[in-house]
Amino acid sequence: xxxxxxxxxxxxxxxxxxxxxxxxxxxxxxxxxxxxxxxxxxxxxxxxxxxxxxxxxxxxxxxxxxxxxxxxxxxxxxxxxxxxxxxxxxxxxxxxxxxxxxxxxxxxxxxxxxxxxxxxxxxxxxxxxxxxxxxxxxxxxxxxxxxxxxxxxxxxxxxxx
Amino acid sequence: xxxxxxxxxxxxxxxxxxxxxxxxxxxxxxxxxxxxxxxxxxxxxxxxxxxxxxxxxxxxxxxxxxxxxxxxxxxxxxxxxxxxxxxxxxxxxxxxxxxxxxxxxxxxxxxxxxxxxxxxxxxxxxxxxxxxxxxxxxxxxxxxxxxxxxxxxxxxxxxxxxxxxxxxxxxxxxxxxxxxxxxxxxxxxxxxxxxxxxxxxxxxxxxxxxxxxxxxxxxxxxxx
Numbered sequence: 135x136x137x138x139x140x141x142x143x144x145x146x147x148x149x150x151x152x153x154x155x156x157x158x159x160x161x162x163x164x165x166x167x168x169x170x171x172x173x174x175x176x177x178x179x180x181x182x183x184x185x186x187x188x189x190x191x192x193x194x195x196x197x198x199x200x201x202x203x204x205x206x207x208x209x210x211x212x213x214x215x216x217x218x219x220x221x222x223x224x225x226x227x228x229x230x231x232x233x234x235x236x237x238x239x240x241x242x243x244x245x246x247x248x249x250x251x252x253x254x255x256x257x258x259x260x261x262x263x264x265x266x267x268x269x270x271x272x273x274x275x276x277x278x279x280x281x282x283x284x285x286x287x288x289x290x291x292x293x294x295x
Numbered sequence: 296x297x298x299x300x301x302x303x304x305x306x307x308x309x310x311x312x313x314x315x316x317x318x319x320x321x322x323x324x325x326x327x328x329x330x331x332x333x334x335x336x337x338x339x340x341x342x343x344x345x346x347x348x349x350x351x352x353x354x355x356x357x358x359x360x361x362x363x364x365x366x367x368x369x370x371x372x373x374x375x376x377x378x379x380x381x382x383x384x385x386x387x388x389x390x391x392x393x394x395x396x397x398x399x400x401x402x403x404x405x406x407x408x409x410x411x412x413x414x415x416x417x418x419x420x421x422x423x424x425x426x427x428x429x430x431x432x433x434x435x436x437x438x439x440x441x442x443x444x445x446x447x448x449x450x451x452x453x454x455x456x457x458x459x460x461x462x463x464x465x466x467x468x469x470x471x472x473x474x475x476x477x478x479x480x481x482x483x484x485x486x487x488x489x490x491x492x493x494x495x496x497x498x499x500x501x502x503x504x505x506x507x508x509x510x511x512x513x514x515x516x517x518x519x
Contacts, residue, residue, distance in 0.1 A: 142299035173390030174354075174370060175298045175307045187338045189356040193370065194340065197351060200386040282299065282306075283519035286363050290515045293360045293367075294508045 147268050148178065151261065155180040158257035163245035168238040169231070169261075170195045177235060184240070199228060199236050216254070218247060227251065229258050232265035297392050297518060299365070306365045308514050309372065309390055310507075313415050314397035315407035316348070316376030319436040319497040323397060324355050324371055326503045331357055349375040351383050359511060369511055376411065385418045393430035393514040395506055396490075397497070398453055400435050400443035405452060412453050427457040430513030433492040434506045439499070446494065456487030464488070472509070 143151075155167045159181045166181035168188070174196035176188050184191065199217065206214045216229040227239040227250050237258060241250050283290070298307045312320040321341070328339045335358040342351035353373040360367060374384040396415065398408045419426045435449050459465055459479055465486045468479040472491060479488045491509055495502025 142301065145302050148300075148302040171298060171390075173298075173309050174372075175309070177298070177300070189337045189370070190340045190354060193352075193354045193356075193372075196389075197342075197386065200389065201351075201383065204382060204386070282365075283363060283515060286519055287516070289362045290512060290519070293362065293515075294512055 143177075143268055147264065150264055151178055152180055154257060154260045154264065158239075158253055162239070162241070162250050162253035162257075164227075164239045164241035164250050165244075166240040168192070168195075168240075170236045170238060172196055172200070172234055172236065181240075195228065195236055195238055199230075216251075216258075218251075220247065227254055229254055231258060231261045232269065234269065235261075235265060237261065297514070304365050306362075306367045306518070307370060308367070308392040308511075309370045310393045310395065310510060310514070311387055311391045312371065312373040312395045312397055313384075313388075313411065314376055315399055315404060315411040316378075318376055318397045318399040318404070318408075318411075319495075320373040320376060320397045321347075321349055321353050322497040323395075323434070323436075323495075323503050323506070324353050324373055326497060326500045327357065327371065327507060328355055330500065330504070335359075348377065349373055350380070351375065352387050362515065367515065369514075371507075378410070378414075381414065381418070384414075385421065388418055388422060388424075391424070391429070392517075393510045394426070394432070395510050396431070396433045396453070398433060398435050398449060400437045400449060401440055402442050402444045405444060405448075408449075409452055427488065430510055430517060431490045432506055432510040432513070433490050434495050434497075434502060435492060436495045436497050436502075438494045438501075439496045446492075450489075450492070454489050454492060456482065456489045459486040459488045472505075 159167055166184055168179050169177040170192040171177055174193035176192040179188065202214050202217055219226040224240065224242055229237045231237050239250055239254060312323055314320055324339065328336065337356035340354040344350050355371045356368055357371060358366060358368050372387050374387045396412060416426055433454055435446060437443060464479060467477055470476040470478045470491060478491060479486065493502045493506045493509060495506060497503055
């Protein structure tokens with residue numbers, strides 16, 4: 135597709151990502167982990183299902199991360215690879231994965247920020263590897279989606295009445 | 296950047312409504328939000344100032360239906376139109392799959408329209424995106440106002456056309472929405488392409504869904 139590069143992932147990629155996230159949640163005692171892509175789309179959710187609107191949450195996360203990226207550049211940093219939003223009961227830890235995806239961890243008083251950060255670091259390394267392999271496999275980041283909707287023009291037309 | 300999730304069988308695409316301040320971008324989303332069944336849309340998020348001017352963006356996810364067993368979901372975003380907010384406006388363009396430029400038809404806003412269109416080209420170019428190759432629809436809003444400029448003038452200022460170099464696309468293509476007009480044509484010995492356009496009165500909802508349909512269809516066709 136012209137302009138923006140697309141990407142897609144297979145079920146086996148998805149399983150591998152889920153396994154890493156589940157292991158991370160067990161070790162860190164965090165409640166829930168979400169993966170959001172930089173354009174604001176939710177990629178995966180593991181752990182306690184969030185009670186909020188996850189699509190809205192994902193779009194805000196991406197905006198938050200992108201805004202902080204720009205702030206980092208303004209003060210002379212290449213990036214803020216991770217961010218923390220700490221509340222009285224609920225907190226969030228956000229970390230960059232392969233420059234394309236954001237890991238969002240929701241945690242409460244059952245754990246500590248230190249433990250989440252510590253375990254988060256190795257989870258980020260593992261996820262970085264998975265995503266980088268995935269992006270390399272599809273070349274320049276263009277997804278192997280060409281033809282997915284081939285011949286579906288009628289269906290597309292029908293959708294729009 | 297469309298994202299295809301084979302595990303949950305979803306296609307997610309990002310549409311951005313761009314244009315000058317007070318042109319009606321948020322009004323477009325509000326109308327869609329109000330008309331679409333709550334089962335097929337999510338919550339609308341607006342990051343606005345106290346005076347309801349968009350500060351960062353508005354966001355509305357809408358499910359369009361299923362194609363080839365894939366649920367197609369479009370994420371609709373608006374950008375803040377005011378010149379001052381260019382840094383945040385640019386962030387929203389990241390990964391865009393389809394664009395709607397909401398122009399304010401009022402003669403007095405012509406300069407603001409042109410400035411915003413130029414800003415769109417510049418911001419897209421900074422990401423390395425080519426606006427002439429991405430699904431793009433122009434909406435001429437506020438057609439009901441007495442001071443609305445003629446479509447011919449708006450087209451000349453905002454949609455003059457870009458050179459079509461690809462030989463395969465060098466054929467006269469009629470604009471299905473406007474009889475007698477063309478999306479690709481020869482002008483002055485050169486092939487030029489135009490974005491399709493829709494006339495609208497967003498506060499009444501006129502043209503809002505036509506715009507959404509036309510850009511969504513273009514986006515889905517890029518996947519086929």
